[in-house]
Amino acid sequence: MPPSPIAANVRRIFDCGDYLGYRFSKYFTEMGMLVAEEQPTKLESPPISGRYDFLIQHEVYGRTIVELKSINDKGFKALITDPKTDHYLQLQIYLNILNIEHGIVLYENKNDQQIKCFDVSKNADVWEQLLNKCYHIMQLTAMPLACTGEKYCRCKEVPNGKAMDSAISG
Incomplete structure (x- = not known):
C-alpha cells in the first residue's frame, strides 16, 4: 500500500501506546523480570517479521513474551476469557519463530488503567495454519x-x- 501521512490524532494515539510501553518497561525492570524489549523477529520463509514488546523471565513459565496493548473501555470490558484474535495470532507468530513456550497478552484500559492478562501457550496447529495461509497467498498468480x-x-x-x-x- 502506498504510504499515507499520519493524522495528528492518530499520531497522539501512537504516542500514548509508546508511553504505555515506557511505563511497563520500567515496571518489569523494577521487578527484575525484563530480559529484552522491542526486539525484531524474522522468519525467512514464508517472509514474516515483527517486533515483540517484551521478553521477561516469568517465575513460573521462564522466558515469556509479553504483548502490550492499550484498549478503550468498551473493548476492555468485552475481553472475558481470551485475547482478541489478531493479538493471539500475533503472539503465536513470535512464540513459534522464537521457540518460546508461553506468552502473555496484557491489556491496559485507556480510561482507567485497569489491566487484564491472558496467558497464551505456543500452539503448533495454529502456527501450521498461519504458515499454510502465507504459502497459499504467496502462490496466488493474480x-x-x-x-x-x-x-x-x-x-x-x-x-x-x-x-x-x-x-x-x-
Whole structure:
C-alpha cells in the first residue's frame, strides 16, 4: 500500500501506546523480570517479521513474551476469557519463530488503567495454519478481486486493485 501521512490524532494515539510501553518497561525492570524489549523477529520463509514488546523471565513459565496493548473501555470490558484474535495470532507468530513456550497478552484500559492478562501457550496447529495461509497467498498468480481481511483492513480502501496498480507502476 502506498504510504499515507499520519493524522495528528492518530499520531497522539501512537504516542500514548509508546508511553504505555515506557511505563511497563520500567515496571518489569523494577521487578527484575525484563530480559529484552522491542526486539525484531524474522522468519525467512514464508517472509514474516515483527517486533515483540517484551521478553521477561516469568517465575513460573521462564522466558515469556509479553504483548502490550492499550484498549478503550468498551473493548476492555468485552475481553472475558481470551485475547482478541489478531493479538493471539500475533503472539503465536513470535512464540513459534522464537521457540518460546508461553506468552502473555496484557491489556491496559485507556480510561482507567485497569489491566487484564491472558496467558497464551505456543500452539503448533495454529502456527501450521498461519504458515499454510502465507504459502497459499504467496502462490496466488493474480490479485484477489476483493479484500478478504477484517473490516478495518486498509486494503478495503483500494477499489478493485486500481489504486495499487497505479502505485506500483509509478
